[in-house]
Amino acid sequence: xxxxxxxxxxxxxxxxxxxxxxxxxxxxxxxxxxxxxxxxxxxxxxxxxxxxxxxxxxxxxxxxxxxxxxxxxxxxxxxxxxxxxxxxxxxxxxxxxxxxxxxxxxxxxxxxxxxxxxxxxxxxxxxxxxxxxx
Amino acid sequence: xxxxxxxxxxxxxxxxxxxxxxxxxxxxxxxxxxxxxxxxxxxxxxxxxxxxxxxxxxxxxxxxxxxxxxxxxxxxxxxxxxxxxxxxxxxxxxxxxxxxxxxxxxxxxxxxxxxxxxxxxxxxxxxxxxxxxxxxxxxxxxxxxxxxxxxxxxxxxxxxxxxxxxxxxxxxxxxxxxxxxxxxxxxxxxxxxxxxxxxxxxxxxxxxxxxxxxxxxxxxxxxxxxxxxxxxxxxxxxxxxxxxxxxxxxxxxxxxxxxxxxxxxxxxxxxxxxxxxxxxxxxxxxxxxxxxxxxxxxxxxxxxxxxxxxxxxxxxxxxxxxxxxxxxxxxxxxxxxxxxxxxxxxxxxxxxxxxxxxxxxxxxxxxxxxxxxxxxxxxxxxxxxxxxxxxxxxxxxxxxxxxxxxxxxxxxxxxxxxxxxxxxxxxxxxxxxxxxxxxxxxxxxxxxxxxxxxxxxxxxxxxxxxxxxxxxxxxxxxxxxxxxxxxxxxxxxxxxxxxxxxxxxxxxxxxxxxxxxxxxxxxxxxxxxxxxxxxxxxxxxxxxxxxxxxxxxxxxxxxxxxxxxxxxxxxxxxxxxxxxxxxxxxxxxxxxxxxxxxxxxxxxxxxxx
Numbered sequence: 001x002x003x004x005x006x007x008x009x010x011x012x013x014x015x016x017x018x019x020x021x022x023x024x025x026x027x028x029x030x031x032x033x034x035x036x037x038x039x040x041x042x043x044x045x046x047x048x049x050x051x052x053x054x055x056x057x058x059x060x061x062x063x064x065x066x067x068x069x070x071x072x073x074x075x076x077x078x079x080x081x082x083x084x085x086x087x088x089x090x091x092x093x094x095x096x097x098x099x100x101x102x103x104x105x106x107x108x109x110x111x112x113x114x115x116x117x118x119x120x121x122x123x124x125x126x127x128x129x130x131x132x133x134x
Numbered sequence: 135x136x137x138x139x140x141x142x143x144x145x146x147x148x149x150x151x152x153x154x155x156x157x158x159x160x161x162x163x164x165x166x167x168x169x170x171x172x173x174x175x176x177x178x179x180x181x182x183x184x185x186x187x188x189x190x191x192x193x194x195x196x197x198x199x200x201x202x203x204x205x206x207x208x209x210x211x212x213x214x215x216x217x218x219x220x221x222x223x224x225x226x227x228x229x230x231x232x233x234x235x236x237x238x239x240x241x242x243x244x245x246x247x248x249x250x251x252x253x254x255x256x257x258x259x260x261x262x263x264x265x266x267x268x269x270x271x272x273x274x275x276x277x278x279x280x281x282x283x284x285x286x287x288x289x290x291x292x293x294x295x296x297x298x299x300x301x302x303x304x305x306x307x308x309x310x311x312x313x314x315x316x317x318x319x320x321x322x323x324x325x326x327x328x329x330x331x332x333x334x335x336x337x338x339x340x341x342x343x344x345x346x347x348x349x350x351x352x353x354x355x356x357x358x359x360x361x362x363x364x365x366x367x368x369x370x371x372x373x374x375x376x377x378x379x380x381x382x383x384x385x386x387x388x389x390x391x392x393x394x395x396x397x398x399x400x401x402x403x404x405x406x407x408x409x410x411x412x413x414x415x416x417x418x419x420x421x422x423x424x425x426x427x428x429x430x431x432x433x434x435x436x437x438x439x440x441x442x443x444x445x446x447x448x449x450x451x452x453x454x455x456x457x458x459x460x461x462x463x464x465x466x467x468x469x470x471x472x473x474x475x476x477x478x479x480x481x482x483x484x485x486x487x488x489x490x491x492x493x494x495x496x497x498x499x500x501x502x503x504x505x506x507x508x509x510x511x512x513x514x515x516x517x518x519x520x521x522x523x524x525x526x527x528x529x530x531x532x533x534x535x536x537x538x539x540x541x542x543x544x545x546x547x548x549x550x551x552x553x554x555x556x557x558x559x560x561x562x563x564x565x566x567x568x569x570x571x572x573x574x575x576x577x578x579x580x581x582x583x584x585x586x587x588x589x590x591x592x593x594x595x596x597x598x599x600x601x602x603x604x605x606x607x608x609x610x611x612x613x614x615x616x617x618x619x620x621x622x623x624x625x626x627x628x629x630x631x632x633x634x635x636x637x638x639x640x641x642x643x644x645x646x647x648x649x650x651x652x653x654x655x656x657x658x659x660x661x662x663x664x665x666x667x668x669x670x671x672x673x674x675x676x677x678x679x680x681x682x683x684x685x686x687x688x689x690x691x692x693x694x695x696x697x698x699x700x701x702x703x704x705x706x707x708x709x710x711x712x713x714x715x716x717x718x719x720x721x722x723x724x725x726x727x728x729x730x731x732x733x734x735x736x737x738x739x740x741x742x743x
Binding site: 010012013015016019020023062064093094096114115116117118119 | 528531532535536539540542543544546547550551557564568694
């Protein structure tokens with residue numbers, strides 16, 4: 001079973017993303033978080049049980065309390081080995097160059113995408129190996 | 135002679151022949167001596183020609199030399215060229231002073247001790263033989279000097295210019311070989327050497343003026359270079375500047391005092407002057423206050439007065455002399471630069487000018503630094519504003535795009551879920567709030583822009599009406615009912631900027647509604663209006679979800695959102711704070727999570743009339 005986390009403080013984008021994923025025919029389980037901290041706690045909880053760790057994370061950049069980058073920093077502080085299969089995709093309302101450059105410092109981040117998520121991108125991410133090279 | 139020519143040898147007797155032979159021999163001998171004399175005369179003339187040629191060469195070069203050091207170096211070298219001594223020495227001194235400057239030809243070094251020893255020996259010898267212009271000094275005369283300089287003999291000429299009290303010694307040193315040219319014209323060598331020394335002193339005297347100008351130019355160039363070299367922070371390198379000035383001016387003590395420092399900064403203190411006793415803060419202040427205002431501007435010319443002042447303080451009349459430059463800025467004494475000279479040094483007008491230049495340069499630099507500091511702080515301010523602007527543009531574009539992108543996503547979904555009427559109905563319902571949110575963001579940005587742009591316009595403010603209207607506008611932000619409770623101390627009408635106050639009130643009541651605690655059955659927003667002696671106070675409190683203590687400071691920051699509960703823009707409280715600043719008022723938040731929040735705005739009473 002594969003897991004996909006959607007982390008965005010605005011429920012509407014989580015809704016849009018999950019509906020798109022639903023339509024793509026992907027068979028995994030989508031989990032929705034409106035707080036990056038809650039998502040982080042979830043990951044910490046499953047860190048000893050790799051089977052429950054997410055395979056994909058769609059992560060918003062700007063969020064109150066803990067933003068996308070703070071979330072990535074926290075992940076970096078966790079043991080590397082259990083988290084090595086996690087692929088993070090940044091989802092942002094703005095394609096700010098500074099944010100893109102900043103996200104490249106995290107090896108876990110595979111791509112920086114503009115909202116809203118669309119069906120073609122989802123299919124590429126889930127079914128194409130090309131994404132590994134990003 | 136004729137008798138030999140016209141007489142046949144055969145006619146002569148043997149005796150006669152012998153007699154002739156003897157006579158001839160004697161005549162030949164006489165001729166040889168005459169010939170030798172002629173040769174000697176020719177050689178001496180040759181040597182004299184060489185000497186005069188060399189002296190002419192010296193004269194020509196001496197005319198072109200324009201620095202004192204180079205001139206005396208030329209003199210020393212010329213002793214060698216003209217007289218073929220093994221080394222040449224030139225010594226310059228000022229009458230009445232112990233110090234002298236020694237120049238010697240290349241390849242010979244004379245230690246300081248030997249320098250003094252040499253001058254003393256020359257002096258003593260000339261005192262013993264006052265009529266002589268040239269003396270000879272043999273190694274036997276000064277055996278102790280042999281350990282310092284290897285020499286066999288010195289030929290020394292002495293010349294003095296009584297007009298400017300300068301004197302010179304010109305000396306040729308002999309080690310082993312002797313002085314070929316000098317010896318070859320003896321006894322004329324002495325005269326030639328004396329002539330040479332006279333030429334030297336005459337050149338030197340005529341050059342003195344040029345030398346002095348050149349010297350001051352060199353000082354000025356060095357000064358200019360120093361200031362250029364120090365670039366933008368000469369004040370921090372003031373010791374270097376003054377040390378340089380010390381070198382140039384031969385001051386025994388250089389100090390710089392800035393009013394910010396309690397002690398004067400003394401950069402150089404010679405062994406002979408006790409700087410602490412010489413100068414102290416009290417002295418400087420006392421001296422400064424003893425001057426009239428106009429004098430403070432041009433203190434350089436008053437150095438004599440200052441020296442007298444200091445000398446009186448020290449009661450050591452002849453020991454020292456001081457020059458001071460006071461630095462004035464906006465009529466205030468900001469600092470002073472002092473040069474204390476030993477009484478041996480004759481301080482010239484030009485020295486004073488140089489001190490003046492250093493002083494002005496420091497003054498200019500102090501001003502420049504003041505300007506520079508203000509520029510730096512302005513620059514920091516601009517950087518901050520620029521950063522805010524950058525953040526503003528980023529956030530505005532983000533906040534405007536977010537609802538737009540949500541609409542785009544929903545439209546995509548409607549396309550993807552064609553035929554699924556239930557799903558599509560849900561998507562359509564979500565489009566409305568996104569568009570509202572975009573509209574709200576635009577309105578708030580307009581509020582912000584209006585506050586920043588428009589003048590404050592005092593007009594009658596009917597607070598009760600504003601509060602009630604605001605509540606009506608925002609009460610449906612939440613589906614959970616929130617009751618308005620309004621308390622007025624008494625009827626308050628006042629003048630202020632109605633639009634701005636409206637914006638603040640609407641924001642605060644809107645927050646109370648948006649962040650109401652839906653778990654509580656009796657949610658309320660309580661507005662309490664009252665006057666204190668100085669201010670009009672509007673207190674807006676609710677029993678909503680509250681704000682965490684760590685976020686309480688940040689809520690006034692632009693685009694900060696403490697809650698994930700709603701889709702606020704993060705601008706409301708920021709704009710409210712900005713407006714209160716514009717109205718000379720203040721805004722404060724108190725909150726407890728789970729209990730509620732109280733916003734308190736305060737407007738100055740002087741707006742009330």
